[in-house]
Amino acid sequence: MTPLRNVDADISRFRHRVTAASVVVLVCFTLVLLRLVWLQVWRHADLKEQAEANRTAVVPIVPNRGLILDRNGIVLASNYSAYTLEINPARINGPLDAVIDELSTVIDILPRDRKRFKKLREEFKNFESIPIRTKLTDQEVARFAAQRYRFPGVDIRARLFRSYPWGELASHVIGYIGRINQSEKAAIEDWPEEEQANYRGTEYIGKLGVEQSLERQLHGVTGVEEVETSAGGRAVRKLASKPATPGRTVMLSIDIKLQNLVEQMYGERRGALVALDPTTGEVLAFVSKPTFDPNLFVDGIDQENWQALNESLDKPLLNRALRGTYPPGSTYKPFMALGALETGKRSPTAIVQDNGSWSFGNHVFRSHGDTGLGPVDMFSSIVRSSNVYYYSLANEMGVDAIHDFMAPLGFGQITGIDVLGEVRGVLPSQEWKRNYYKRPEQKKWFSGETISLGIGQGYNSFTMLQLAQATATLVNNGVKHRPRLVIGTEDPVSRTLQAVAAPAPQDLGYKPEHVEIVKRAMVGVVQGGTSAQVFAGAAYESGGKTGTAQAVGIGQKDKYNASKLEEHQRDHSLYIAFAPADQPKIALAMVVENAGFGAVAAAPIARRVFDYWLQGQVPTAEDLEAVRKGLAGRPISTPRNAEAAWPPAAVLPAGAAATPASRAKAAAARGRP
Numbered sequence: 001m002t003p004l005r006n007v008d009a010d011i012s013r014f015r016h017r018v019t020a021a022s023v024v025v026l027v028c029f030t031l032v033l034l035r036l037v038w039l040q041v042w043r044h045a046d047l048k049e050q051a052e053a054n055r056t057a058v059v060p061i062v063p064n065r066g067l068i069l070d071r072n073g074i075v076l077a078s079n080y081s082a083y084t085l086e087i088n089p090a091r092i093n094g095p096l097d098a099v100i101d102e103l104s105t106v107i108d109i110l111p112r113d114r115k116r117f118k119k120l121r122e123e124f125k126n127f128e129s130i131p132i133r134t135k136l137t138d139q140e141v142a143r144f145a146a147q148r149y150r151f152p153g154v155d156i157r158a159r160l161f162r163s164y165p166w167g168e169l170a171s172h173v174i175g176y177i178g179r180i181n182q183s184e185k186a187a188i189e190d191w192p193e194e195e196q197a198n199y200r201g202t203e204y205i206g207k208l209g210v211e212q213s214l215e216r217q218l219h220g221v222t223g224v225e226e227v228e229t230s231a232g233g234r235a236v237r238k239l240a241s242k243p244a245t246p247g248r249t250v251m252l253s254i255d256i257k258l259q260n261l262v263e264q265m266y267g268e269r270r271g272a273l274v275a276l277d278p279t280t281g282e283v284l285a286f287v288s289k290p291t292f293d294p295n296l297f298v299d300g301i302d303q304e305n306w307q308a309l310n311e312s313l314d315k316p317l318l319n320r321a322l323r324g325t326y327p328p329g330s331t332y333k334p335f336m337a338l339g340a341l342e343t344g345k346r347s348p349t350a351i352v353q354d355n356g357s358w359s360f361g362n363h364v365f366r367s368h369g370d371t372g373l374g375p376v377d378m379f380s381s382i383v384r385s386s387n388v389y390y391y392s393l394a395n396e397m398g399v400d401a402i403h404d405f406m407a408p409l410g411f412g413q414i415t416g417i418d419v420l421g422e423v424r425g426v427l428p429s430q431e432w433k434r435n436y437y438k439r440p441e442q443k444k445w446f447s448g449e450t451i452s453l454g455i456g457q458g459y460n461s462f463t464m465l466q467l468a469q470a471t472a473t474l475v476n477n478g479v480k481h482r483p484r485l486v487i488g489t490e491d492p493v494s495r496t497l498q499a500v501a502a503p504a505p506q507d508l509g510y511k512p513e514h515v516e517i518v519k520r521a522m523v524g525v526v527q528g529g530t531s532a533q534v535f536a537g538a539a540y541e542s543g544g545k546t547g548t549a550q551a552v553g554i555g556q557k558d559k560y561n562a563s564k565l566e567e568h569q570r571d572h573s574l575y576i577a578f579a580p581a582d583q584p585k586i587a588l589a590m591v592v593e594n595a596g597f598g599a600v601a602a603a604p605i606a607r608r609v610f611d612y613w614l615q616g617q618v619p620t621a622e623d624l625e626a627v628r629k630g631l632a633g634r635p636i637s638t639p640r641n642a643e644a645a646w647p648p649a650a651v652l653p654a655g656a657a658a659t660p661a662s663r664a665k666a667a668a669a670r671g672r673p
Helices: 009-044 044-055 096-103 111-123 138-148 182-189 191-196 209-213 217-219 256-266 303-311 329-341 378-383 387-397 399-409 432-438 448-455 464-475 512-528 603-615 621-629 658-670
Strands: 057-059 075-087 130-134 154-163 175-178 204-206 223-229 235-242 249-252 271-276 282-290 352-354 356-359 365-366 373-378 485-488 497-499 543-549 571-581 586-590
Touching: 009 044, 044 543, 075 096, 075 138, 075 352, 111 130, 111 303, 130 138, 138 154, 138 378, 138 387, 182 191, 182 448, 204 209, 204 217, 209 217, 217 543, 217 621, 256 271, 256 282, 256 603, 256 621, 271 603, 282 586, 329 378, 329 448, 329 512, 329 543, 329 571, 352 387, 356 387, 356 448, 365 387, 365 448, 378 387, 378 512, 387 399, 387 448, 399 432, 399 448, 399 464, 464 512, 464 586, 512 543, 512 571, 571 603, 586 603, 603 621
Parallel strands: none
Antiparallel strands: 057 223, 075 130, 075 154, 175 204, 223 235, 249 485, 271 282, 271 586, 352 373, 356 365, 485 497, 543 571, 571 586
């Protein structure tokens, strides 16, 4: 018998189920509604921004780097566009090495390209793409374009490259650019936000010389481009853009023709020369030899070239004019003489008997070949370069008095030149020795250590930049100018060249009659002293002082014999000079390393520098070779006009020649016709 169902109970259960389901549905719809309100109202702005970001991309536009010109408008650094083959490792299908092997069947990829790519991949893991080949030819671009479908993640991009049309010429001054490394990237992250943003998309930065020191001006202002992208990330159309502002063109004070002349005269020899305008502080030539080719660094230097530069005994990467320090030798004597006059330690007529050596305690300080010069006064002590005169003078003045007089001239001080990396050198004093040495017995200054300071030896160690500044200050009657390389910059928008204001000069307050005594003695060196033969027949009057400085110490009982020493142990050849004598327009200091007597190796270079600068003349090729060989007694060849000697426009690198407009701008920047 079938039992009767309780209809009321069934209906009640059904109603409860319907009610529960309704509540669930209502709650779900309520949640959906709340979510909708949350997304559409409260999160509307954020989601709209995200959606816009998914639809668009902001691409930085790297600005063109500013040009670098010499004082006459000749281009020293420029830019050019070229194609690069780049790989995005994140988008590569399969092993990367296999893809590169396959690529090499389409485009030549050398072992050095692979090494550079591997190094860049380690250093720049966050970059979207890494170049494996640069400067592709049109034929290579066409070959890859036909095979592009085979290589996802590989593409060709057009990039700007830095070019140094003169190669090794003036490379230490100009510097070079290279890829931003990890330490530089970390330094950029510490910059203000606005400056960080200016380097988005930038892969290169100045590494040395003017390229590094004026990085902010040369870099320019990065632009942005907003583009609409497809789901696959490809650009569909440009929505908006803000163009990049090119970097400022920088005009240097150096004359690249003079620079070229000096570097040719040095040849394969090592050394440095700094030439200044004593009335302004403008650097006319800034030579460090040997040099290097900055173009090697633009695309990332390969291991072989880096090893050759870094391990060379000649140290081509060392800026000897800025960072090389040398004892000044006898070129220090004119400054010692001025110090004696200013401090009242010696009168110009005081006589010292030079018997070829000078004794202090148990030590004998030797003179030139132990040959005595007899009685000498201040004038003849400079002209004939008496060591004994300055041994006794240093002893009378004392180390601290010497220090206090020499420091304002710039010895052992940072000159403040507008390029980074300058070193201080050593201008000794008792305080310096106490701070420099660690052991108590080393801290004490002994009186015998003062003697050799008088002839520019001992602890003295200065840069050619410091020696050139001191020479320029002396011949400018004690008015010191800060050396400077940058004389003008060009605004990228208005295209007007603006002169860079020179720092205010400092008058050291020397008595004019004291300065004149020393200057006339330096003129005497050229007229009848150690460099008279080199300057014979010159159409102008100049002053100078030769110097020979020890590279290694020689024992007290030993005599110097260059033939018995290794080349790098021989004496350095130095020379300081100025011209014309009455109103100097140029002053210089130079060293030829391990070349011996200053009149043999250094002074002949100074003679040709003055011939060019004052008379627009350059030596013949035969004469240049004689200078390189140190044939100081060789007669000066009939000089030619400097313009004729300079390579004609037909053989100049592209963009290297000065245009009439650039010459006019250069003249305006210098404030001269």
